[in-house]
Amino acid sequence: MMNLQCHACIRILVVIMIFFTMGLAGPSVFGAEFAVTKKVPIPGQGSWDYLSVDEGARRLYVSHGTQVEVIDVDALDVVGNIPKTEGVHGIAIAPELGRGFVSNGQASTVTIFDLRTLKKIADVPTGRSPDAIIYDPASSRVFAFNGGSNSATAIDAATGKIAGTIDLGGGPEFAAADAKGYVYNNLEDEGVVLKINSRTLKVEQRWPTAPCASPSSMAMDRANRRLFLGCRSKVMAVMNADSGQILSTLPIGDHVDATAYDAEMKLVFNSNGEGTITVIRQETADKYSVAETVKTLPKAKTMALDAKTHRLFLSTAEAGQFEVLVVGK
Numbered sequence: 637m638m639n640l641q642c643h644a645c646i647r648i649l650v651v652i653m654i655f656f657t658m659g660l661a662g663p664s665v666f667g668a669e670f671a672v673t674k675k676v677p678i679p680g681q682g683s684w685d686y687l688s689v690d691e692g693a694r695r696l697y698v699s700h701g702t703q704v705e706v707i708d709v710d711a712l713d714v715v716g717n718i719p720k721t722e723g724v725h726g727i728a729i730a731p732e733l734g735r736g737f738v739s740n741g742q743a744s745t746v747t748i749f750d751l752r753t754l755k756k757i758a759d760v761p762t763g764r765s766p767d768a769i770i771y772d773p774a775s776s777r778v779f780a781f782n783g784g785s786n787s788a789t790a791i792d793a794a795t796g797k798i799a800g801t802i803d804l805g806g807g808p809e810f811a812a813a814d815a816k817g818y819v820y821n822n823l824e825d826e827g828v829v830l831k832i833n834s835r836t837l838k839v840e841q842r843w844p845t846a847p848c849a850s851p852s853s854m855a856m857d858r859a860n861r862r863l864f865l866g867c868r869s870k871v872m873a874v875m876n877a878d879s880g881q882i883l884s885t886l887p888i889g890d891h892v893d894a895t896a897y898d899a900e901m902k903l904v905f906n907s908n909g910e911g912t913i914t915v916i917r918q919e920t921a922d923k924y925s926v927a928e929t930v931k932t933l934p935k936a937k938t939m940a941l942d943a944k945t946h947r948l949f950l951s952t953a954e955a956g957q958f959e960v961l962v963v964g965k
Contacts, residue, residue, distance in 0.1 A: 670915060670930045673947075674962040675954075676712050678705055684951040684958065686726040686768070686894070687940035690736075693751060696940065696949055697727040697736070698960060704738055706754060709942055709949075712962065716754045721747050726769040728778050730793045737778045737791070739766035746780050746789070748796050758796045762789040768821075772813040775834040779819055781808035788821070790837055800837040804830060810894075812856040812863065814877060820863055822851040829854075829863065829875060843880030848873035853895040855904065860921040866892035866906045872916060874924060883922050888914035889929065893937035898946055903927065907950055909937035913963065936961055 682701020689696055689709060697718075698705040704718040704727060723742030730737070735757065738747040744764050748757040764784025771778050777799055778791040786806055790799040806823035813819045818840075819832045827849055831841035845851045845865060853866030856877065863875040868891065874884040889908030896905045902918040913930040936952035948963040 669965045670913070670928065670948075670963055671965075672930075672932060672961050673964050674712060676707065676714075676960040676962065678714060678958045678960065680958060681956075682958070684938065684953075685724065686938050687949050687951060687960070688727040688729060689940045689942045689949070690729045690731065690751065691942060691944055692731050695751075696942075696960070697729075698949075698951060699724040699726065699738075700951075700958065707960065710945075718747065718749050718754055718756070720756075723765075725767045728769045728771040730771045730773075730776075730778070732773075733776075733793055735793060737769055737771065737780075737793070739769040739780050741765045741767060741783070744782075744784070746778065746791060760789075760791055760796055760798065763787040763801065768808065768810045770811050770813055770819065772819055772834045773815050774813070774817045777834060779811060779813075779832075779834070781811060781821060783807055788832070790834075802832060802837050802839065804839070805842075809852045810854045812854045814856060814858055814861070818877075820854065820856070820877065822854055822865065824850050824852050824868070827851065829865065829880065831877075831880070841880060843875070845873055845875070845882065847871070847885055848882065853892055853906070855895040855897040857897055857899065857918070857921070859899065862921060864895050864897060864904050866895040868892065872904065872906050872914070874922075884924055886914075886916055886924055886926055888916075891937060894939040896939055896941035896948065898941060898943060900943065901946055905939065905941065905948060907932070907937055907939035907948075909935055911936060913939070913948065913950075930963060932961055932963065 696707040706716040728737040763782030766780040767783040788802040806826040809822040809824040811821040848867035850868035851865040861877040865873040871885040889912040891909030904916040906914040911934040915927045917927040936950040950961045
């Protein structure tokens with residue numbers, strides 16, 4: 637009996653030692669779970685920029701040259717496209733209105749389309765070279781950020797009418813909405829985040845992002861009021877969305893261009909043009925750590941998250957073939 641007990645004790649000690657050793661190894665052991673699981677080839681040449689997921693309709697919208705490719709996010713098949721969106725940059729979704737919005741950089745317009753049929757409803761003029769575009773549910777407005785005129789065009793999502801134009805005072809990059817009446821936007825050249833009242837269309841705050849330089853991407857933890865800023869100085873900054881205070885910075889890869897936050901998994905993803913995704917773990921609202929670095933492909937710097945499946949989608953080209961990378965566990 638004593639021998640059996642001793643053997644059982646030894647086995648327990650071995651298991652404890654294995655787990656202890658894994659813990660010392662750090663996030664590379666526990667976190668090395670994400671990888672490219674599939675590549676979805678898409679015919680045709682052309683540049684690319686943002687991607688957007690419509691979680692309810694299970695569709696992925698992919699900017700591609702002069703059109704938007706539409707992919708079934710579960711089957712990973714191309715199911716349609718939205719043509720004649722010259723110089724397309726981004727796609728915003730207003731699911732409760734059944735409408736989508738595409739920023740056309742070359743045409744300086746926003747195309748409104750029907751989410752069900754993908755048919756064009758209207759083209760709305762904007763400032764010069766609209767780039768990032770988001771939908772704010774609090775004001776029911778779409779905000780197109782115009783890189784060529786340092787402004788933002790606010791569009792009533794239901795009617796398609798222009799609600800106003802906001803002078804930003806610098807070159808806008810990506811943005812996020814808190815769904816309570818504020819929209820936040822990076823000014824990459826100024827190293828500033830703007831807090832914009834989405835109802836009055838006034839810039840209420842201009843917050844410096846130092847030590848984050850050249851903020852280019854943004855995501856938000858709405859519950860904890862935290863902004864995640866992807867910075868070309870190879871850091872991600874965590875900002876208090878109410879005070880503008882920089883709470884933390886963490887190292888990320890080179891040439892970040894998109895940031896996404898998974899509220900259920902408590903992970904922040906930064907996609908980098910060097911061909912990596914830096915995954916950051918949110919331990920508390922104010923405490924973060926780098927979990928892992930996922931290898932993708934060079935120029936895969938724009939990204940969208942499907943919060944339902946916890947998969948990421950990135951655009952790139954490989955040997956001349958345009959494709960969407962699927963990253964998951």
